[in-house]
Amino acid sequence: MVANLGYGALVITFLASLYGVGAAIYGVRKNAPAWVDSARNAMLLTWPLLTISALSIIYLLVFGHFEVEYVAAVTSKSMPLYLRVTALWGGQAGSLVFWTWLMSAFASAVTLRKWDRDREFLPWVIVVSLVTLAFFLVMIIFFENPFERLWSVPLGNPVKAMFQPAGAELLVQSDGRGLNPLLRHPGMIIHPPMLYLGFVSFVIPYAFAMAALITGRTDDRWIRLTRRWTLVAWLFLSLGLLLGGRWAYDVLGWGGYWGWDPVEIAAFMPWLSGTAFLHSVMIQEKRGMLKHWNMVLVILTYDLVIFGTFLTRSGVLSSVHAFAQSAIGPLFFAFIGLTFITSVALLLHRWNELKSEAHMTSLLSREALFLLNNLLFLGILVVCFWGVIFPLISELVTGQKVTVGPPFYERATGPLFGGLLLLMGIAPLAAWRHSTATTLGRAIWKPFIASLVVLGAILVGGVRQPAALLGFWLAAFVSSVTLYEFWRGALARHHKSGEGLPVAIWRLASRNRRRYGGYVIHLGVVLMAIGIIGIEIFQSETQGTIAQGEQLTLGKYTVRYDSLANFDYKDGRNIARAVVSVYKDDQFIGELHPRRDYYYESQQQMTIPGVRSTWEDDLYVLLVDWQPVSADGATFKVYHNPLVNWLWLGGVVFILGTLLAAWPDRDPEPVAVRVSRVGYAPAGD
Amino acid sequence: MEQSAATTTQSGLAGRSKFIVGGLLIVAAIIYLIVSSTQASAQYFLTVEELNAKGSSVMGRDLRISGAVIGDTIQYDSQTLTLRFTVAHIPGDNSEVEAQGGLAKVLHEAVIDANRPRLQVVYEGVKPDLLRDEAQAIMTGRIGEDGVFHAEELLLKCPTKYEEAVPEQSEG
Numbered sequence: 001m002v003a004n005l006g007y008g009a010l011v012i013t014f015l016a017s018l019y020g021v022g023a024a025i026y027g028v029r030k031n032a033p034a035w036v037d038s039a040r041n042a043m044l045l046t047w048p049l050l051t052i053s054a055l056s057i058i059y060l061l062v063f064g065h066f067e068v069e070y071v072a073a074v075t076s077k078s079m080p081l082y083l084r085v086t087a088l089w090g091g092q093a094g095s096l097v098f099w100t101w102l103m104s105a106f107a108s109a110v111t112l113r114k115w116d117r118d119r120e121f122l123p124w125v126i127v128v129s130l131v132t133l134a135f136f137l138v139m140i141i142f143f144e145n146p147f148e149r150l151w152s153v154p155l156g157n158p159v160k161a162m163f164q165p166a167g168a169e170l171l172v173q174s175d176g177r178g179l180n181p182l183l184r185h186p187g188m189i190i191h192p193p194m195l196y197l198g199f200v201s202f203v204i205p206y207a208f209a210m211a212a213l214i215t216g217r218t219d220d221r222w223i224r225l226t227r228r229w230t231l232v233a234w235l236f237l238s239l240g241l242l243l244g245g246r247w248a249y250d251v252l253g254w255g256g257y258w259g260w261d262p263v264e265i266a267a268f269m270p271w272l273s274g275t276a277f278l279h280s281v282m283i284q285e286k287r288g289m290l291k292h293w294n295m296v297l298v299i300l301t302y303d304l305v306i307f308g309t310f311l312t313r314s315g316v317l318s319s320v321h322a323f324a325q326s327a328i329g330p331l332f333f334a335f336i337g338l339t340f341i342t343s344v345a346l347l348l349h350r351w352n353e354l355k356s357e358a359h360m361t362s363l364l365s366r367e368a369l370f371l372l373n374n375l376l377f378l379g380i381l382v383v384c385f386w387g388v389i390f391p392l393i394s395e396l397v398t399g400q401k402v403t404v405g406p407p408f409y410e411r412a413t414g415p416l417f418g419g420l421l422l423l424m425g426i427a428p429l430a431a432w433r434h435s436t437a438t439t440l441g442r443a444i445w446k447p448f449i450a451s452l453v454v455l456g457a458i459l460v461g462g463v464r465q466p467a468a469l470l471g472f473w474l475a476a477f478v479s480s481v482t483l484y485e486f487w488r489g490a491l492a493r494h495h496k497s498g499e500g501l502p503v504a505i506w507r508l509a510s511r512n513r514r515r516y517g518g519y520v521i522h523l524g525v526v527l528m529a530i531g532i533i534g535i536e537i538f539q540s541e542t543q544g545t546i547a548q549g550e551q552l553t554l555g556k557y558t559v560r561y562d563s564l565a566n567f568d569y570k571d572g573r574n575i576a577r578a579v580v581s582v583y584k585d586d587q588f589i590g591e592l593h594p595r596r597d598y599y600y601e602s603q604q605q606m607t608i609p610g611v612r613s614t615w616e617d618d619l620y621v622l623l624v625d626w627q628p629v630s631a632d633g634a635t636f637k638v639y640h641n642p643l644v645n646w647l648w649l650g651g652v653v654f655i656l657g658t659l660l661a662a663w664p665d666r667d668p669e670p671v672a673v674r675v676s677r678v679g680y681a682p683a684g685d
Numbered sequence: 686m687e688q689s690a691a692t693t694t695q696s697g698l699a700g701r702s703k704f705i706v707g708g709l710l711i712v713a714a715i716i717y718l719i720v721s722s723t724q725a726s727a728q729y730f731l732t733v734e735e736l737n738a739k740g741s742s743v744m745g746r747d748l749r750i751s752g753a754v755i756g757d758t759i760q761y762d763s764q765t766l767t768l769r770f771t772v773a774h775i776p777g778d779n780s781e782v783e784a785q786g787g788l789a790k791v792l793h794e795a796v797i798d799a800n801r802p803r804l805q806v807v808y809e810g811v812k813p814d815l816l817r818d819e820a821q822a823i824m825t826g827r828i829g830e831d832g833v834f835h836a837e838e839l840l841l842k843c844p845t846k847y848e849e850a851v852p853e854q855s856e857g
Contacts (some may be wrong), residue, residue, distance in 0.1 A: 127813075253811075253814075360700075360704055363703060363704070364709060368704070372711070373706075375708065375712070375715075376711075377713050379711070379715040379718075382715065382719065383715075383718070383719055383722075386719055386723070390723065391730060400729060400730075400776060401729075401730035401731075402727045402728065402729055402730060403727070403728050403730050403749050404723055404726050404727055405726060405728060405838070406723070406727065407722075407725070407726040408722045408723060408725070408726040408727075409722075410723040411718070411720055411721075411725060411726065412718045412722035415714075415718060416715070416718070481712075543766055543810070543811070544766075545763050545764050545766075602782060603817070604814065605814040606816075607811075607814055608812060622811065623765070624766070624811045624812065625761070625763040625812065627763075635763040635766065635811075637811050
């Protein structure tokens with residue numbers, strides 16, 4: 001009953017989407033605003049309908065309707081309520097519904113805004129959103145239906161179908177198969193929705209870009225209208241990536257946070273093009289340049305979002321994220337191809353109207369450095385894309401499947417990331433238009449000297465690896481430049497208005513959120529870089545089997561095996577929990593409890609590390625194996641991960657910076673922002 | 686704006702060309718990074734059958750082998766952290782796997798079929814949680830002179846239980 005309701009709601013949503021597309025186009029053609037309004041109503045109808053559908057799934061999940069195959073696949077009786085609710089996105093079919101629900105919410109929110117001066121965009125924004133929505137609904141209704149039930153037929157295996165096949169009876173399974181225990185982690189429960197939010201909100205800037213191309217209103221109005229959407233999309237995507245990394249570190253038990261897995265890369269690629277886009281739109285707003293380029297970036301980001309969903313959903317690449325291999329792959333591919341070709345055709349059609357209003361004159365001007373930043377971001381994107389599709393290409397060309405692993409990505413992207421850090425230090429001090437080595441040098445020498453002092457201190461501290469020295473120097477350089485920018489701005493305010501320095505810094509940042517939010521993000525990146533350098537270059541490990549009372553030594557740390565308890569826990573798992581004492585320089589500093597959970601129901605084990613985390617380093621202890629007779633001892637693997645906490649701190653700063661940049665302004669038009677920007681512009685803009 | 690446009694016309698081609706040269710240099714650097722990194726870290730993806738057919742010609746090369754784990758052969762020495770097991774041949778091609786009834790079925794049949802080509806694997810490190818009978822093992826490493834595959838990295842997939850993400854268990 002509820003399943004039929006949910007399915008019916010999906011079908012009606014699909015029909016409403018098709019109607020909306022038709023009505024919007026007809027309304028524009030016939031110049032009949034009533035039809036556009038009708039299309040808008042169709043758009044607004046999709047969200048309540050999809051809410052009904054999503055709630056139906058949640059109802060079935062919560063009340064354990066195991067006759068529905070999806071419910072049986074992702075939940076079981078022993079699962080707590082919150083996991084049953086979040087199982088909405090625990091499997092493929094449910095997460096596609098969740099995707100459309102978010103998409104519809106965002107698109108509806110956009111159509112509800114006041115359109116006043118931008119009314120001509122409205123029908124086309126509706127068309128693009130609804131076409132995207134309709135595509136996903138086709139996927140769900142015809143290929144990945146979460147409401148399908150299992151039916152037992154007199155002859156042969158049970159059949160999966162939406163409606164009762166002739167002569168069949170409903171097969172009610174007594175219990176479901178449950179959610180993979182590895183996914184029962186808070187980070188993993190909010191990680192997919194964050195990524196999805198990031199994915200769907202990138203559809204909005206794309207819809208406006210297409211509306212601008214179709215209507216021929218090719219000024220930068222579409223960019224100003226969608227700036228905040230882009231930032232919000234970027235915020236969620238960043239948050240999703242960070243949470244995924246944290247989850248890997250906490251749960252997967254290999255001492256790492258990022259494995260260059262195709263699915264991770266699939267989420268990373270739209271982030272890269274989106275980041276390039278966020279930077280290059282500033283040049284269009286400020287200088288009227290790079291208009292074609294911005295269109296290309298927004299089209300690319302949109303199709304990478306769809307490609308990302310496709311990659312994670314099709315099983316076309318051998319990924320350790322073992323997503324089901326399903327029929328929806330080719331359709332995704334067709335949709336990506338179609339939207340890409342249509343978008344590029346539109347872009348070519350308007351090519352001459354998007355001519356730059358100015359030219360670049362100086363290689364060291366801020367716009368030139370931004371362009372360079374874009375090249376590097378796209379360079380990393382190409383590396384990622386190449387790595388992901390290389391097995392397919394090599395198979396097509398040579399018949400031999402050749403893959404590339406993490407070493408490829410690390411080697412190829414390392415210098416590009418380094419280049420980006422360097423630019424992060426230089427670009428904020430470069431002036432728009434005309435900037436020479438002399439003007440830039442005058443602006444930069446103080447923070448540069450400061451960074452050299454830090455480098456000297458690190459050398460004295462005993463670090464000798466060239467890559468680490470370079471990395472730390474870059475981090476010091478970027479943070480000096482960024483803090484210097486805050487200092488100069490605050491000092492100027494202080495002199496002009498007599499505000500105290502803390503007040504001046506606060507007002508500076510809050511009156512000029514985009515710029516200073518950006519700087520805070522840069523500081524977050526620097527902190528993350530420090531953490532990444534720490535774990536990538538200085539990580540060390542040891543492993544061994546030791547008896548009770550014996551110890552393992554790693555650097556300054558000694559880990560002593562004290563005891564082990566093995567017991568069943570009420571939620572259906574067996575826990576083996578070791579107690580180890582940790583000594584640093586022979587001083588006792590605490591106990592850790594690495595453990596191994598074994599879930600009877602799913603026959604899945606989980607290795608939970610015992611972690612002692614400080615700002616200096618993490619000691620990460622894994623219980624690998626143990627003997628029932630404790631005299632034979634247990635096997636531990638110990639990682640020493642220096643500085644890794646800075647990665648997470650950097651993540652928090654990064655997100656706070658994005659929030660600052662995206663926070664709504666009190667003034668509807670950024671006039672005040674522009675004035676103050678000129679006031680504090682570096683190197684005499 | 687007008688002023689800068691005028692400057693550009695004066696400097697003309699020279700102004701443009703430095704950007705084009707600079708851009709090309711960066712593009713060339715990126716291409717170089719991609720090509721050289723690909724060459725340095727390419728791994729040949731082979732099935733067990735292909736590996737047995739190629740014999741010693743692939744010795745010393747970085748290989749990536751996929752196979753079905755035979756549960757009875759799993760031996761783990763927790764003193765030396767040495768893991769030994771045998772995998773059976775499964776098709777390398779997704780569409781072939783699909784045509785034979787899906788990954789779970791293919792893995793099951795590979796394990797029970799005694800005539801399938803098999804490969805012994807040795808791996809040093811922590812025994813992954815997902816290693817069990819009829820799991821798909823994707824191993825990176827090299828073939829030794831003894832014909833045993835020395836895995837440096839071990840990834841596992843268990844398609845039987847879950848349709849959603851079974852996340853990675855990687856080592857090394």
